[in-house]
Structure formats: structure tokens, C-alpha cells
Amino acid sequence: MNGATVTSIGPEERTLAALTHLSGLAGYLIPLGGVIVPIVIWVVKSDSRIVSSLAKQALLLNVAVFVLVAATALLWLTVLLIPLVILFWVVLGIVAVVLPIVGAVRAMDGLYYRYPWVGPDPGV
Numbered sequence: 001m002n003g004a005t006v007t008s009i010g011p012e013e014r015t016l017a018a019l020t021h022l023s024g025l026a027g028y029l030i031p032l033g034g035v036i037v038p039i040v041i042w043v044v045k046s047d048s049r050i051v052s053s054l055a056k057q058a059l060l061l062n063v064a065v066f067v068l069v070a071a072t073a074l075l076w077l078t079v080l081l082i083p084l085v086i087l088f089w090v091v092l093g094i095v096a097v098v099l100p101i102v103g104a105v106r107a108m109d110g111l112y113y114r115y116p117w118v119g120p121d122p123g124v
Helices: 014-028 033-044 049-077 079-108
Strands: none
Touching: 014 033, 014 049, 014 079, 033 049, 049 079
16 A cells, blocks of 8 residues: 555444445435535544544545536536536546445445545544
8 A cells, every 4th residue: 555554443433434434425315415414423423533534534525526516517618628527527426436435345344445635644
């Protein structure tokens, strides 16, 4: 892992860690759920540095996806870039679904999974 230390998740926190990763997907079922659920977990489990860090990741991933979609939506004004925007949104959507699932699987295996670009270290 590029020389980085691997943080392990204790057996007592694995299920909650996996659910925290998946909490970001709540936005697909409940409006603003992808933001509200991670915030609630972050506040309620602020004593657990692993779970609170994972909640921050879920929240940051959803905010980053929203910002990227909003920023690229302006490109719809240029007819030539619409196919590229659609392709970008498809890839972004796949990434936004796959990362939490990979994180949940890793959490159940007892490993801390940090999302690329938006995931904070567990000490944060």
C-alpha cells in the first residue's frame, strides 16, 4: 500500500464501519440522505475515530459528487461537450456507488479503506 500503514478495524466496530460506508448511498433512497445520515453517524459516534472518519469520508464523497455534477452541468450550454458530460456523469455515478461498497467490504474484513482524493486519514 505505497508504504502507508494499514489501519485495522476492531471486530466490535466492523459492522458499524461497513454501514457508515454505505450510509452515503442513502441519498439514492431519501432526499439529502447521503448527507444527513453520515452527519448523524459522525455526531453520534464522535468518540470512535474510525467510524467518525468513515462518516466524514461518506459525507465528503457525496459533497464532491454534487459539486462535480453542478460544475459540469454548466457544460450543457456548449452543445459539443454534452456527450463528454454524460460520459463523465456515468463514470462519476459508478465511482460514487462502487467506492462505498468496496469500503464496506474492506470494513467487514477489518481494514480501513480510504477513498481516493476525498478520504481523510482515521486520525483526522
